[in-house]
Amino acid sequence: MTSSRQGDLFDPLCPTRQVLDRIGTKWTSMVIKVLAEAAPEEVRFGELRRRIPGISQKMLSSTLQSLVRDGLIARRVEPTVPPRVHYRLTELGLSLETPLAALRAWAETHVSTLLRNNRLAEQLAPHTQGEESPARS
Amino acid sequence: MTSSRQGDLFDPLCPTRQVLDRIGTKWTSMVIKVLAEAAPEEVRFGELRRRIPGISQKMLSSTLQSLVRDGLIARRVEPTVPPRVHYRLTELGLSLETPLAALRAWAETHVSTLLRNNRLAEQLAPHTQGEESPARS
DNA sequence: CTGTATCCAAGTAGATACTG
DNA sequence: CAGTATCTACTTGGATACAG
Numbered sequence: 213m214t215s216s217r218q219g220d221l222f223d224p225l226c227p228t229r230q231v232l233d234r235i236g237t238k239w240t241s242m243v244i245k246v247l248a249e250a251a252p253e254e255v256r257f258g259e260l261r262r263r264i265p266g267i268s269q270k271m272l273s274s275t276l277q278s279l280v281r282d283g284l285i286a287r288r289v290e291p292t293v294p295p296r297v298h299y300r301l302t303e304l305g306l307s308l309e310t311p312l313a314a315l316r317a318w319a320e321t322h323v324s325t326l327l328r329n330n331r332l333a334e335q336l337a338p339h340t341q342g343e344e345s346p347a348r349s
Numbered sequence: 350m351t352s353s354r355q356g357d358l359f360d361p362l363c364p365t366r367q368v369l370d371r372i373g374t375k376w377t378s379m380v381i382k383v384l385a386e387a388a389p390e391e392v393r394f395g396e397l398r399r400r401i402p403g404i405s406q407k408m409l410s411s412t413l414q415s416l417v418r419d420g421l422i423a424r425r426v427e428p429t430v431p432p433r434v435h436y437r438l439t440e441l442g443l444s445l446e447t448p449l450a451a452l453r454a455w456a457e458t459h460v461s462t463l464l465r466n467n468r469l470a471e472q473l474a475p476h477t478q479g480e481e482s483p484a485r486s
Numbered sequence: 487c488t489g490t491a492t493c494c495a496a497g498t499a500g501a502t503a504c505t506g
Numbered sequence: 507c508a509g510t511a512t513c514t515a516c517t518t519g520g521a522t523a524c525a526g
């Protein structure tokens with residue numbers, strides 16, 4: 213748990229924030245997911261790009277760099293011309309996949325409820341306000 | 350604003366992204382954590398603010414609104430003067446706490462490695478190119 | 487093929503002031 | 507007490523061009 217005090221969950225000392233700041237960015241979770249599905253096989257840059265529709269070279273590049281810096285994925289360069297670069301999850305990255313999979317499971321189960329709640333709140337509460345939330349459970 | 354079209358064009362929108370977009374924002378995870386620790390007790394606005402150092406009224410307010418809209422937390426107003434507003438996790442919110450706790454556990458275990466990896470990468474690779482990742486496993 | 491560099495649009499968060 | 511309104515700074519992400 214937290215080190216010293218419960219009320220003190222702020223600052224760069226809050227691990228959850230650190231982690232969420234990393235995996236919460238737009239493309240990170242998708243990159244990890246693709247690499248996790250491919251594991252233990254490596255995936256090349258262009259292949260990642262193809263498997264993540266909509267991502268730009270810049271974002272894929274910077275996302276991969278962050279993850280490499282964190283030690284979550286490993287980068288291997290074939291010294292050919294032109295070069296081929298391969299990525300794979302490290303052990304650390306694979307270990308993250310476990311709680312991430314749990315979150316994914318929750319997401320797939322409940323995202324429809326979440327979206328429905330939003331729609332309901334949007335429809336029937338532009339200025340009117342009930343006290344209860346749309347749907348729980 | 351959120352004038353979302355329903356076609357959802359280039360993305361077979363993954364639920365995980367939807368969820369991460371919500372809990373990945375700066376203060377959301379902290380609000381959920383505080384409410385989860387207090388559960389099943391309710392927490393008032395000012396109390397939340399006190400327990401989350403650094404958060405502004407505006408951010409707390411908008412964060413809470415998002416979570417209420419999602420149905421993750423419930424809002425109860427005491428019709429007094431001045432009013433007292435109480436927040437608590439809904440069943441849905443509590444169910445999210447489970448995978449979130451798993452992520453928290455991972456974070457607390459591995460965040461030091463993550464940060465160390467970053468420091469190492471920063472030190473020994475400003476422009477020099479090693480092909481090796483700092484620490485895996 | 488795998489990146490980097492630049493510029494720009496959009497979203498997110500902070501400070502401050504004001505209200506029922 | 508519990509918000510809202512506004513204005514601004516910072517950050518993120520996208521488009522494009524170019525390089526090793």
